[in-house]
C-alpha cells in the first residue's frame with residue numbers, strides 16, 4: 417500500500433549513506449566481540465588486523481564486503497553474515513598493487529561455501545587481469561559442510577585458477593590457521609607457502625580420520641604443523657614464530673618479485689659498493705675439499721648488505737636456495753651446502769632446486785649457482801626412491817631456464833652433480849672458478865682405484881703405486897685450468913673479486929633474450 421500524502425511529508429529524506437556505513441561497519445567488525453576474543457585466545461590475529469599488518473597504511477580496498485550467501489537448510493537461512501567469511505580486495509605493499517583473499521575464522525570457521533568461493537574466484541580473475549601478485553591468507557575449516565558439493569566445486573575453481581595463473585603472477589599462500597582436506601592443494605599449487613608455529617596446520621586428512629583409519633593418535637600440530645611442513649614434508653617454504661613476523665616476511669619477499677611475468681623484478685640503487693672486495697671468502701671456504709663450512713656465510717659476503725630471503729631453509733638443507741640482490745638487481749642463488757650431508761645432491765635437494773629454478777625462470781630472476789658438490793648421494797634408498805627421476809627434475813629445470821645464468825665453482829665439482837649444477841654444457845651463460853678447485857668425474861682416490869685397479873693389485877707396493885697415481889690424477893686433471901683450457905670455465909678468478917665479477921656478469925647479461933622451441937608444453941620428469 418502506498419504511504420498517504422501526510423505520511424510522506426513526515427519521512428526524512430535519506431541519502432542512504434548512514435545505512436551504507438552501518439552495513440560496512442558490521443562487515444568490518446565481524447560477528448561478535450566473543451568471536452574476536454576466541455580468535456585472539458588461540459594466538460591468532462583477526463582478518464582485519466592481518467590486512468592492516470600486510471598492506472601499506474590506508475591502501476586496502478575491499479570488494480564484495482556486503483556479499484552474503486543464499487544457501488538454505490541446517491539453519492543457514494537464519495545466519496547470513498556479511499563477507500560470508502572471506503575478505504577480498506587489493507592494497508599496496510611498498511607502493512605496488514597486491515590482491516588478497518583472507519578467511520575470517522569467526523564466520524562459519526572460515527569455511528568455504530558457494531558465495532565465499534565465488535568471491536575468491538572473482539578476486540583471482542582480477543589479480544590475473546591486473547597482472548598483480550595474489551596472496552591467500554588461509555584460516556578456514558575447509559569445505560562448508562552444510563553446502564555440500566557446491567563447496568567442493570568452489571575449491572575446484574580455485575585450483576584451476578591457481579594453475580592458470582602459475583608463472584603469470586606470483587601467488588603466495590600464508591597459512592594462519594587450519595587448512596584441511598583438499599584445500600591444502602591450493603598452497604601446493606602456488607609459488608610460496610608460509611606457516612606460523614603453533615597456530616597453522618595443513619593436512620589432507622585430519623587427526624580424527626587418521627585415528628579412525630589407522631588407529632594412530634596424533635595431534636593437529638604433530639600431523640601438519642609448521643615445523644612438520646617446513647622440515648619433513650617441504651610443503652611450507654618459510655616458517656615463522658608469529659603472524660607479525662610472517663606478514664613482514666611476505667612483504668620482504670614481494671619486494672624481490674616482479675608483479676607479473678611481463679615485468680622484471682624491481683631493482684634498487686645499491687648502498688653496498690658494486691666493487692666491494694670479498695676478502696672474507698678465502699677464509700670462509702677451507703681449501704681442504706672435505707672440510708665443512710656454512711655456504712650461507714659465503715652468500716652473505718657476496719650479496720648486497722648480506723641480505724637474502726631463503727626458501728625452504730629447513731627442508732633439504734644440503735642445498736640452499738635464496739633470493740637476494742647483487743648490485744641492486746634481484747638474483748636467485750642455488751648453492752650446495754657443505755655443512756649438511758657434505759653438500760651432496762639427493763632426492764629432496766633436487767626437487768627443492770628444481771622448483772626454485774623454475775620459479776626464478778618464470779619470473780625473470782637471473783640465476784647464480786654456487787657449486788661445491790661431491791656428487792649425488794649413493795645408496796639403495798635413494799636409488800629405489802627414484803633419484804634418477806628426481807635428479808632429472810633439477811636438470812630439466814636448468815636446461816629449460818632462459819634467464820641469465822652464471823655458475824661459480826667454489827671448491828669442488830664432481831661427476832653428474834657438476835653437470836646438473838648449471839654447468840656450461842647445460843646452458844649456463846658464464847662459468848667462473850676459484851683457483852684451489854677440483855673439477856672432475858670423481859675424486860682422485862676413487863678415480864685411481866678404477867683406472868689403475870689392475871696395476872695397483874699387481875704391484876709389490878700397492879700403497880706406493882696408489883699414492884703416486886692419485887697424485888698424478890690430481891695434478892693432471894683436478895684443477896680449474898684443465899676446464900679453463902677447454903672453455904668449460906670462462907675464467908679463474910680471485911675469490912676476493914667474486915662480488916664484482918658476478919655483478920658485472922649479470923649486468924652484461926641483463927638484456928639476454930632466449931626462447932625455447934614452440935610447443936604446447938614440455939614433459940618434465942615427475
Ligand code: HXC
Nearest residue numbers: 524525527557558559560561562568571594596597598599
Ligand atoms: C562449516 C564449520 C566447519 C565446516 C568448523 N565449522 N568446520 N562450519 N563447515 N567444515 C564451524 C564450527 O561449527 C564452529 O561454528 C566454527 O566453525 C569453529 O569451529 P570449532 O570446531 O569450534 O573450532 P576449532 O576448535 O578451532 O577447530 C577448528 C577445526 C575444526 C580444526 C577446523 O572445526 C574441524 O575439524 N572442522 C572440520 C574440518 C573439516 O573436516 N573440513 C572439511 C575438510 S574436507 P560455531 O557456529 O560454533 O562458531 C574439505 C574438502 C575440500 O575441505 C575438497 C577440495 C577438493
